[in-house]
Structure formats: C-alpha cells, structure tokens
Amino acid sequence: MNLRTLLDKLLGSADWGIHPDDHKRPGADAPVRVMPAPSRLYLPLSQHSGAPARPIVLVGQKVKKGECLAEAQGMVSAPVHAPTSGTVLAVADVTALHSSGLAMPAIMLEPDGLDEWIELKGCDDPFALSPAEINKKVAAAGVVGMGGGTFPSAVKLTGANRAGIHTVIINGGECEPYLSCDDVLMRTQAAGIVAGVRLIVHASGAKRALIGIEDNKPEAIAAMQAAAAGYDTVRVCPVPARFPMGFDKQMVKTLTGIEVPADGRSFDAGVLVNNVGTALAVWQAVAEGRPLVSRLVTLGGACVNAPGNIDVPLGALAEDVLAFAGGLKGDGLGLARRVIGGPMMGAQVQHWRVPVMKGVSGILALDAKEARLEDTSDCIRCGSCVEACPMGLLPSDMAANIRKEALGEAVELGLKDCIACGCCAYVCPSNIPLVQHFTYAKNELAARDRATLRMEATKKLAQAREARLAREAQEKAEAAARRKAERAAAAAKTAAAAEASKQGEPT
Numbered sequence: 001m002n003l004r005t006l007l008d009k010l011l012g013s014a015d016w017g018i019h020p021d022d023h024k025r026p027g028a029d030a031p032v033r034v035m036p037a038p039s040r041l042y043l044p045l046s047q048h049s050g051a052p053a054r055p056i057v058l059v060g061q062k063v064k065k066g067e068c069l070a071e072a073q074g075m076v077s078a079p080v081h082a083p084t085s086g087t088v089l090a091v092a093d094v095t096a097l098h099s100s101g102l103a104m105p106a107i108m109l110e111p112d113g114l115d116e117w118i119e120l121k122g123c124d125d126p127f128a129l130s131p132a133e134i135n136k137k138v139a140a141a142g143v144v145g146m147g148g149g150t151f152p153s154a155v156k157l158t159g160a161n162r163a164g165i166h167t168v169i170i171n172g173g174e175c176e177p178y179l180s181c182d183d184v185l186m187r188t189q190a191a192g193i194v195a196g197v198r199l200i201v202h203a204s205g206a207k208r209a210l211i212g213i214e215d216n217k218p219e220a221i222a223a224m225q226a227a228a229a230g231y232d233t234v235r236v237c238p239v240p241a242r243f244p245m246g247f248d249k250q251m252v253k254t255l256t257g258i259e260v261p262a263d264g265r266s267f268d269a270g271v272l273v274n275n276v277g278t279a280l281a282v283w284q285a286v287a288e289g290r291p292l293v294s295r296l297v298t299l300g301g302a303c304v305n306a307p308g309n310i311d312v313p314l315g316a317l318a319e320d321v322l323a324f325a326g327g328l329k330g331d332g333l334g335l336a337r338r339v340i341g342g343p344m345m346g347a348q349v350q351h352w353r354v355p356v357m358k359g360v361s362g363i364l365a366l367d368a369k370e371a372r373l374e375d376t377s378d379c380i381r382c383g384s385c386v387e388a389c390p391m392g393l394l395p396s397d398m399a400a401n402i403r404k405e406a407l408g409e410a411v412e413l414g415l416k417d418c419i420a421c422g423c424c425a426y427v428c429p430s431n432i433p434l435v436q437h438f439t440y441a442k443n444e445l446a447a448r449d450r451a452t453l454r455m456e457a458t459k460k461l462a463q464a465r466e467a468r469l470a471r472e473a474q475e476k477a478e479a480a481a482r483r484k485a486e487r488a489a490a491a492a493k494t495a496a497a498a499e500a501s502k503q504g505e506p507t
Helices: 003-011 131-140 153-163 181-188 190-204 218-228 248-256 276-288 318-324 384-388 395-403 407-412 423-427 434-503
Strands: 041-044 068-071 086-095 103-111 167-172 208-214 234-239 271-275 294-300 308-313 337-340 347-349 362-366
Touching: 041 086, 068 103, 131 153, 131 190, 131 276, 153 190, 153 271, 153 276, 167 181, 167 190, 167 248, 167 276, 181 190, 181 218, 181 276, 181 294, 190 208, 190 218, 190 234, 190 271, 190 276, 208 218, 208 248, 218 234, 234 248, 248 271, 271 276, 294 318, 308 318, 318 362, 384 395, 384 423, 395 407, 395 434, 407 434, 423 434
Parallel strands: 167 208, 167 271, 208 234, 294 362
Antiparallel strands: 041 103, 086 103, 294 308, 337 347, 337 362
C-alpha cells in the first residue's frame, strides 16, 4: 500500500479504489514519435466488439492507405482499413491479444513504402449533418471505443439517440499505471478532441458533455479547458486520481452522482460514455473523411530503452514497435512480463508477435520488481481487498468459494459484478492472485452455460425428431386407413353394380 492510498484510508476520503505507483513519467513527457509501416502488417478481422469483419479484397490486390479491406458484418461490427498502401499477401492467422496465445484470422499486408492515401471525402460543416449522416460516416471509418472497450462507435451513437440520453461523458481518466497516450493526446490534440465531443453531443441528442480528467494531469486539463472555452455545452471536470476511476461506472458516479446499476449500462442512467481518443477519431472520420488506421500507443516498463508514446500503424507487431523505439535494455535479459495494455487490466502475452489493434493503448516490458513476482501465502482475513474493491464486493470470500468449486455461492456474492480491475490483488499482502480466480470462475460459468445451451438444443432437436416421427407415423396410418376405406368403398361400389346388373337380366 503506497502513501497516497494509506492517506485516503486514514482520512476516509475514498471508500473504493487504490493509488498504484503511476510510472507515467518520463514517458508522458517524451515527444511523440511517428512509426513508419514495418515490412508486414497483420490486421485482425476482430478489432472490435461484435461480429468479425468480412474481407473484400483478393490476394495480390494493390490497395491504398485508408482503403477498406474488410467490411462490417451484422448490426454490431466495424470495417478494417489499410494503414498504408501496399499489396494484400494473404488472410492468415496471427496471435490473438490474449494470454492463451490462440490464433485469430488477419489480413496480411505488405507495404510498398509510398504511403499513398485514397481520396478522402471530408465535410466543411460537420454540424450541419444529421445524426444519421454522422453515424454513417463514423461507421464507414471503422471507429470503435479507443479506451479498450472497442464497441463500434456508430452503434453506440445510434443507441444513445434512441435512448434519449441527456449527458455525454468523455473519459480522460487514464488511471492505469504507465499509460499516458490519452494524456499526451489531450495535450497535443485538444482542439480536435473538443470538436469531436461537440459532434458526439450533436449526434447523440444530449444536452451537455462532461470531460473527466484525473487531477494528476495538469497540462492536459489546461489544454482541454482552453480548447473548450466558449462552448457552454462542454465542461472539463478534474476528478481525483484513483484507480479504477477510468472505469465508466466510476466516472459516471463521480461526475453526475448517478449510480449505474451493477447489471445495467450507462444508457440506463441517461449517459453516453466515450474515450478522448474516440472523440478525436469521430471528428477525423466526419470532418476529414479519415478512417481509423493508426493510434497512439504508450511504450513503457523498466526494460524499455526509450519509453514514450508512438503513433503506430494498426497491424504493426509489438516486436516491430519495440525495435523502432530502440528495443529492450540488455536485449531483454531482465524481462519478467510482457503486457499489452495496462498492468492492471491488460493482457499478459507469451511473445511480442502480437499486432497493435484499435483498442491497444500500451506495450509494457516489466522487470521482476514491476511484475511483483512474489510468493503467495494464505489469506490473513485483513479485509484490504474488501476496502479496495470499487464495486463493493467481498473478493476474499468469492475466491474461497471458487477454490472449493462453489461457483454458485461466488455468484451470489457478486462474481458477475466484478470488473477485473485488479485492485484486490494489488493490495493483498498475501499476494493471492484473486483476479485469476475470478476470471477462471467466469470462464467456467460461461463454459457451463454453453454446455447447458448445447444440451437444451440437443434435447429440442431430439424432441422435434420424436414429434416428426410420431407425426409421420400418424400421417402414414391415416393414409393407410384412407386407402383401405377407398378400397372398401370401391369394392362395395363394384359389388353394388354387379348386383344391379344381375337383377336387370331377363329370366
């Protein structure tokens, strides 16, 4: 427990969350570097929530930067565009952004070095467009939630408009340690972000926008306040720096006082939440006609030679980003953990051959001290995890039930409300991997649900087959009875005719 967390506890100034060492500097103050496209780009078809995109290009096809390579499928999906000009080599598997190391299909693109754009069709006055026109442009640009949620932004805007939301909240919290890409974006692109915020308000039908920024980012707060000056509908709101302030429900409660139900969405509270990077991407999509083809990524960790923020073309492998930034200290000899995203909620990966996707905010190379590789001991019932949990749960009790495979009891204690923020594990003096227990239990419950659904589907198929066979047997019996009746009727008719004929003969 660090000093700030201890002070919060002693003064009673917070009843949830933690203050992990942020490790944001000096990376946050380093100049932004722009990475050129590497020799290969791997563009996963699932860079968003919902159905994967469907490839619409052929192997060997020449494409330009910004050209659509895969179109959206279904109601919830997003297209994928070329981050540079080049040649489509294949649709091949690439390692998924998951600790399992499983593969996922991706379009492999060979850049030609020209970086030649398609003709972009912007708009001189985006605010003259209707919400439907704005949503269409945002959807065509492949914009998704840039804070990690990756939900297609056009779907979100359409839903907000129909739900009659009253407030747009722009999440500039960035509470995860190391990550500073949103901070840097707000410092350097404040005008574009505020323009995007105003456009989101217009497209969603909201009355106002509140931009929440943690108070450990004074430069970002100043830049955003200057950009928002003169716009009555947009207000920049500093919030306490506390993890997980960047979680949408915590941000909504802090800024509006409205508590989103544990099993509900922000829409239920009349609020639409978007990330600052999403707001900028929305503006670029509508005003410039620019699809989402790159993003700012934080490179950090004690093993990195040159920490900072890099504008990375989507599809670049993490190993290419590291090489561009000067590689790892000592060729990575002290590397203890590879993380994509933040250290609290990001994904630990087995190697660096993982592509940067739309929701990737960080690439972290952590040493043993940063990774907190310590031995686990028994729970001492100190209650630290309970005090830290932002959802008001009982992590130690849930974990105890999960270890006994009593998953039903864990659910009753609120397992499904857990947001996997990692606060409980961070403060645990016994170093118990609580989040791993919860993740296991959720996956196990999901597997059981799938098995139950399969059993129910199989049962329904069996019942349908039995009903069909019974129906066919009945129809067959009825048909046989009809034929028998028809034969009997025909025989009777023949007999009657014969009798009539016999009676009509002369004696």
